[in-house]
Amino acid sequence: MRSVTLLALQLWSAVVVAAPTPSTLDACKAIQSAVPGKLFYPGDGPYKQENSDYYNIGLSELMPACIVRPTLTPEVAEIVKILNKFADVKFAVKSGGHDPNAGHSSVRDGVLIALSQMKGVEYDKAKKVVYLKPGGQWSGVIKELEKDGVTIVGGRIGAVGLGGYLMQGGLSYLSSQYGMAADQIVEYETVLANGTIAHINQQTNKDLVVAMRGGGDQFGITTKFTLTAYPIGKIWGGIRIFTQRDPTFAALHDFIGGQKDPKAAIIFTTMSNPLGGSLFLVFFFYDGEKPPAGTFGKFEQLRPLIDMVKVQPYSDMVSLAPSSSTGVTMRTAFRSITLPYLASRPGWYSEIEAKWANITKSKLSGLAALTGPQHTIAFQPFGPLIGRASEARGGNSMGIKGSDPPRFILEITSLWSDKKDDEAAQGYARALTEWIEQQLKEVSGQASAKGDKVADYLPYFMNDAFAEQNVTGSYRDYERFKRAKAGVDPSGFWTRAGGFKY
Ligand SMILES: Cc1cc2nc3c(=O)[nH]c(=O)nc-3n(C[C@H](O)[C@H](O)[C@H](O)COP(=O)(O)OP(=O)(O)OC[C@H]3O[C@@H](n4cnc5c(N)ncnc54)[C@H](O)[C@@H]3O)c2cc1C
Structure with missing residues (x-):
């Protein structure tokens, strides 16, 4: 009998541990009010679709408490401001979901900010740059730009997502010619830890741009990349x-x-x-x-x-x-x-x-x-x-x-x-x-x-x-980048999220 009771207690505690905390559910509710119609719970169609769209299918088992799919940068800013009010709530940011590591673009019982609906690519012929949002995949982007005879340094396998690839470096067929994909980013439109929308530019924020090129998700959520364009035939x-x-x-x-x-x-x-x-x-x-x-x-x-x-x-x-x-x-x-x-x-x-x-x-x-x-x-x-x-x-x-x-x-x-x-x-x-x-x-x-x-x-x-x-510890300028990260995230907000840390 004692062992049955013990087993029941263990099962109960496992269920309790696995469930989203009340605070997480409150955060989901607050986000739902801020971005109506864009937050989903297990059982909702968009939740199932987003949660099954991982390259590593094992990540679907993590089951976030809720998934929010913003379409506008101010909405991302609003979500970040809300998450600041819930200091114990875990969250993660996902673009294409191709990073196979558990907890990077996936989160158990936390809030998943999925950028899949923030899509779009635009070529600025006069400035010879491309504006790119983080949702979508390389195949679509490269095909679209090809109409103008240009391309950007990007994925070698078209199915791969954009946001994570660019934030984490990006090795391309074009890298020996032009450098890594992240080297082409001349401006980041990024939601910072305090919820402000920053335009981090190579001219005005040179050091921060270098730190962010291949620095991962610890500087903010990038909602638009400005990238150098190159001719392609x-x-x-x-x-x-x-x-x-x-x-x-x-x-x-x-x-x-x-x-x-x-x-x-x-x-x-x-x-x-x-x-x-x-x-x-x-x-x-x-x-x-x-x-x-x-x-x-x-x-x-x-x-x-x-x-x-x-x-x-x-x-x-x-x-x-x-x-x-x-x-x-x-x-x-x-x-x-x-x-x-x-x-x-x-x-x-x-x-x-x-x-x-x-x-x-x-x-x-x-x-x-x-x-x-x-x-x-x-x-x-x-x-x-x-x-x-x-x-x-x-x-x-x-x-x-x-x-x-x-x-x-x-x-x-x-x-x-x-x-x-x-x-x-x-x-x-x-x-x-x-x-x-x-x-x-x-x-x-x-x-x-x-x-x-x-x-x-x-x-x-x-x-x-x-x-x-x-x-990050293997980078020769790790200490400099760590300071740069602390400069834009003094409270360590992004430490609660996903990927490789500083
Ligand atoms: C089949 C396959 C082929 C690949 N080929 C290549 C290749 O040729 N070259 C190469 O360099 N890599 C390649 N990769 C690796 C790939 O670049 C990474 O998996 C990358 O993370 C995928 O981008 P994503 O948008 O799908 O990332 P996600 O899984 O969505 O995210 C990865 C990380 O980036 C963060 N992140 C995502 N978007 C943002 C954003 N907008 N702002 C801030 N942080 C963000 C996430 O929080 C997470 O920590 C390949 C992967 C696969 C599965």
């Missing part, structure tokens, strides 16, 4: 799939270390076959219809198993993946690490991939290898061309420079379907980055001893990072 690009391990990694090594043409870009992804062997899926991109011979180095000598490269509109290239996150029904996680290019160690990528195969093989065997978590590893060149273009536009919070030796960003994507695998899937990725971190000093030292110029500043890339990774 047809491009050469698409996917090639390779199977030859050593020659493909050799081509990757040369491209990371020796990219000369800023119009070229690749994303190199390895997909381990659970039954053995790997496929190498490489996205090629060239801003122009014909890359000069040699642009992609040793890749040009490889014979792909499948070749889908062609001349096509830029909007078609970014729309290779489905145009909506709705319908993706997998649980997902990202984890990332920024690594130096080691000229004398061309086998490093293969070593990393082999270690990865060992980690997963030791955990997943038999049927589980096919039905359990699946993973891909992307090796993304992150070279001095990006640093040079970034510096020329005033720089961003990652603080990369044209004089830095080449780097690459490793991104592990985990996909799985069963909730019980949450910890395990994230654990495999953690095991790999921990192993790399352990050997990093040694392999870098060996390479330096052989005369390689090795990057020793290795900031994490926020858009690809796992929540527990200390992204």
Whole structure:
């Protein structure tokens, strides 16, 4: 009997803990009065639609107490002012919902401010800038701008959301030419912690703009971005799939270390076959219809198993993946690490991939290898061309420079379907980055001893990072950015919200 009572008490407390607090429900009510018709509760159609529109479907389980979908900046300001009155209420800000980290653009039992209805893109021909609201996806934006023969530095996969991508940095096919997506932001229209609407401009607030470029959601809610526009015509690009391990990694090594043409870009992804062997899926991109011979180095000598490269509109290239996150029904996680290019160690990528195969093989065997978590590893060149273009536009919070030796960003994507695998899937990725971190000093030292110029500043890339990774702490100007954040958020209001903290 005692144990039944105990169980009942435990269940009851679990229910109590899981329910929204009275204060949260009061905040929802106050917001509902301030923005009538735009706040929704579980059971309402718009709530269900917004709450199911996550790339990581596991985030839908968090269930906010209410979801508010403002359409105007003053409404966002009003919501922020109301949340200031409820100091214990958790909240989160969501644009596209593609960040797979729990609690970033999702919140359990709190208030979700969803910017999905704040959409719109406009090209200002006279000023050569684009005004962009945070809702929507890259495919639509790129297609719309293409009508005017222009584009902005944006997502490589059209289904990805805009607001988070821009606030957290943004790596693009155009980054070697123009820098990261956030480097193109010349003005932020942002609702600050006290509810005021600020226009944070590169001319008048240079330091704050640099801190915000890639700084995440801790400075305010951006409701409009002003971004530099660039001409775009047809491009050469698409996917090639390779199977030859050593020659493909050799081509990757040369491209990371020796990219000369800023119009070229690749994303190199390895997909381990659970039954053995790997496929190498490489996205090629060239801003122009014909890359000069040699642009992609040793890749040009490889014979792909499948070749889908062609001349096509830029909007078609970014729309290779489905145009909506709705319908993706997998649980997902990202984890990332920024690594130096080691000229004398061309086998490093293969070593990393082999270690990865060992980690997963030791955990997943038999049927589980096919039905359990699946993973891909992307090796993304992150070279001095990006640093040079970034510096020329005033720089961003990652603080990369044209004089830095080449780097690459490793991104592990985990996909799985069963909730019980949450910890395990994230654990495999953690095991790999921990192993790399352990050997990093040694392999870098060996390479330096052989005369390689090795990057020793290795900031994490926020858009690809796992929540527990200390992204902001890896920035060389962390202390300066922390002060900038405190300057616009003295009470620590945004600390209650979502993403990577200062
Ligand atoms: C399939 C896929 C492909 C990807 N490809 C790329 C790529 O090529 N390059 C790249 O750089 N990244 C890429 N990413 C990562 C992607 O950029 C991030 O997931 C990004 O956060 C997505 O933007 P979002 O609007 O969907 O973010 P959300 O999930 O809505 O938000 C992410 C974070 O940003 C904050 N935030 C969102 N909007 C605002 C705003 N308006 N003001 C203040 N804070 C805000 C949120 O609070 C949250 O902390 C990819 C992701 C996926 C799933």
